[in-house]
Amino acid sequence: MKRPYAALLLCLAVNVHAASLPATVVQELKNAHIPRSGIAVEVREVGKHAPLISINAQRPMNPASTMKLLTTYSSLDLLGPAYTWKTEAWIDGELKDGVLDGNLILKGYGDPKFTIEQFWLWLSELRARGLREIRGDLILDRSYFDLPPYDPGAFDADPVRAYNVGPDALLLNFNTLRLRYMPDGIGLKVVTEPPLDGMTLHNQLTPNNEKVNCDNWDDLFQVQPQGDSVVLQGDYPMGCGEREQNLSVMPHTRYVGAVFSAVWKELGGTLQGKERDGVVGTGAKLFSTHRSEPLSSIIRDINKYSNNVMARQLFLTLGETVPVAKDNEPPTENEPASGVAATQASFPENEEWTGRMSIERSVLAMQLWLARNHLHFPELVLENGAGLSRNERISVASMDKLLQLAYDDPLSAELQASLPILGVDGSVRRRLKDSPAASHAHLKTGTLEGVKTIAGYVRSKSGREWIVVFYINHPYAKAGQGAQDALIEWVARK
Template identity: 80%
Template sequence: MKFLHTAFLLCCAAATQAAPLPATVRQELKKAHIPASGIAVEVREAGRHKPLISINAQRPMNPASTMKLLTTFAALDLLGPAYTWKTEAYIDGELKDGVLNGNLILKGYGDPKFTIEQFWLWLGELRARGLRDIRGDLILDRSYFNLPPYNPGDFDADPMRAYNVGPDALLINFNTMRLRYMPEGNNLKVVSEPPLDGVTLDNQLTPKSDQINCDNWDDRFSVQPSGDSVVLQGDYPIGCGEREQNLSVMPHTRYVGALFGAVWKELGGTLQGKERDGIVGSNAQLFSIHRSEPLSTIIRDINKFSNNVMARQLFLTLGEAGPALEDETGASASGLNGHPLSIERSILTLQTWLARNRLDFRELVLENGAGLSRKERISVAHMAQLLQHAYDHPLSAELQASLPILGVDGSVKKRLKESPAASHAHLKTGTLEGVKTIAGYVRSKSGREWIVVFYINHPYAKSGQDAQDALLEWVAGK
């Protein structure tokens, strides 16, 4: 412990003209066995160039989900708060008396939040426009994103978790199924939402009444997709009461087809063919356009609830505002002109935007813009610089409104609820194995605005929340 204390003093002294970490923060880090080498901190008053605290501030660190701050702020500046995504419906064939002798084509442009409720309303509009029976296939045009093969299990070997859903130009309802487990006495009822046409739920779970830690209520059973079946096997702890999971159990194309089939039947329509991937042909006629919620609303969900797939959709959409690229023929290629968007294009767009705003983040490493990554890196000094740039921006209020409010909502709802700091900070958090981060704005009791960035990259990072909270309380008390 003596060595750890000395290391903190040396580290803090090395930060030019900066104050050391508050004693309460050092104490909490010692309790968590996190050394100075595992942290990076920058605290500065908004509008001031000189930081109050600066520790390992230039070191590239894994930011986890605080990387969403870069993605969402760049989107506000490049696309504007009123930006919306479109999804198009085309008919390829003759429509007469409600019967389409041909195919219905749905073309996506990356809407991050096309929910089941919105999808149901849109399909209802197609019915109102006179479409009833489709005597062809449902063709899904997902070509607007040019993406490499994606394995949802690559990140943490848990491919069905909702946070591992990959981006898709035609993302509907986050490609997830909600399983609701409802104990009824000694029996267990499991229902799935939304309904998926042709997909069956095979509940083989055995209700168990023995006592377990309900924090790990889903450790004793498995959920496995098997073709068009979802098989549940193992023991369910009925003492844990009603629970639910959001899981991704099938590929995008099959999911959209099954969801369309269920809703279309409910609306009185028929589909004779099957779902399949394809593109809008030259003979197809535009039938209807769905518009998403505006960007200003989308970023609230991304930041307050740290929605990874929405962030990845937005990151790819940034390519629409990027510099002109050349396709394989040498012609100019732009997402706005119908050419596909890619991760590479989005990275170039962000790099160009940073350079234009004189933000020289040389250590920045981007992979998906969501922070669900082992590769992404940024320093706390540059994250603080980004937050300062956002603070001075005309759209600063939109960004801050998207951030969780300490002790009130989002990912910091349960933190410092009884502290004087509650409600006095807008913060983005990030958590991965070995990573615990927080970044945002704190209003102190004197009325001053502070920018706080505190990253922990260490095997004991998950134990570092109390140290981060201690810093937030210290800043709020200034």
């Protein structure tokens, strides 16, 4: 009878210990008016069974951009760090003496980072291969992704923001236009990059010399896309100096067409037709293939700079790991799938398993991957794999298990190298810069209205490695960064 009683006391002692928060964290939460019910915390030394701190650990929470940890780590395991995306150029017609009597077709396969620089080099290669004049149309084959209609303003009614760009099989330069605002004496010059053929910029901004908070410098004016025009209206705070912003001002097809026309002209090429959506026909011939940067490089941009559309592209690519089965039946695993669910829809019973990528297919890929790794996350809800969602959910206990599995993985170095370094770079470059904890933590952050999250690894002064997950879901979440920083510093001192 003594041994079970002693074991019970030990269990209770562990639970009490695991339920305690450092006094500095408690005070910061009090200052921010965030109650214990609005947080979830898990702190565990790497390799240890019991957590050091565990608060509301099983509760489903909105993880914001820390959901990218699940997407990027699973992709390293499923696709491999050397995985690359292709983009193809096909010619539909006869090419003779540099003249294509027909259409040029560009087919995308979801490259998350097909930049304007890479596009320019690829079009230069098409010129070098002998293509000069296109007497037909520019056809854009975006069929590799099978997606429902996307409203970029649905999330927060701000459709021009770069973080609201939707995924696309032929995503070019994140579908964004960089606007650079340059005060010049008493005037204001606005420069756009990249060049967009046919686009007109109407700068109606009024220079404002009043003192303003430059953290919100772009709140004084509006950027309004109107067809092939972009209108700037309002005041520009001259005291904030030169600034820039990346905005999405055109639909994907029009944007690719505008960039292609501008670059193609610069390279000495001509296009008689116009851009339009279509697919590669049976009579077309493959002309050139562009290859992306490797996955190991892509996930660094996704995690360090929390790039949402890149994460969405990667999440959709996970569907490639679900093979097409006989009789169009979705494949199954011997082990039961973990409890992950899609918010949009479960996979339709009569849907054909074609070569096209969809949210449902990627969710199934994640289910199978979790099951193979014996990860049971019954609370997990996936919508886009990027965390830009009001619906996605995961518990801090599940995130802790994921980070433990990743730490023991042979590819652990690749994942950790993709995470922002505290006080050094990425989304945590300004946090705890003068603290002893600076440079001693690799952490992914997440921020939405009412959500403030952080998850990753902290190395303490004793040389021990810790997993830290701290989620805040509360109307005052924005004020909770001090509590998260206090916890990081506390762990770093251990």
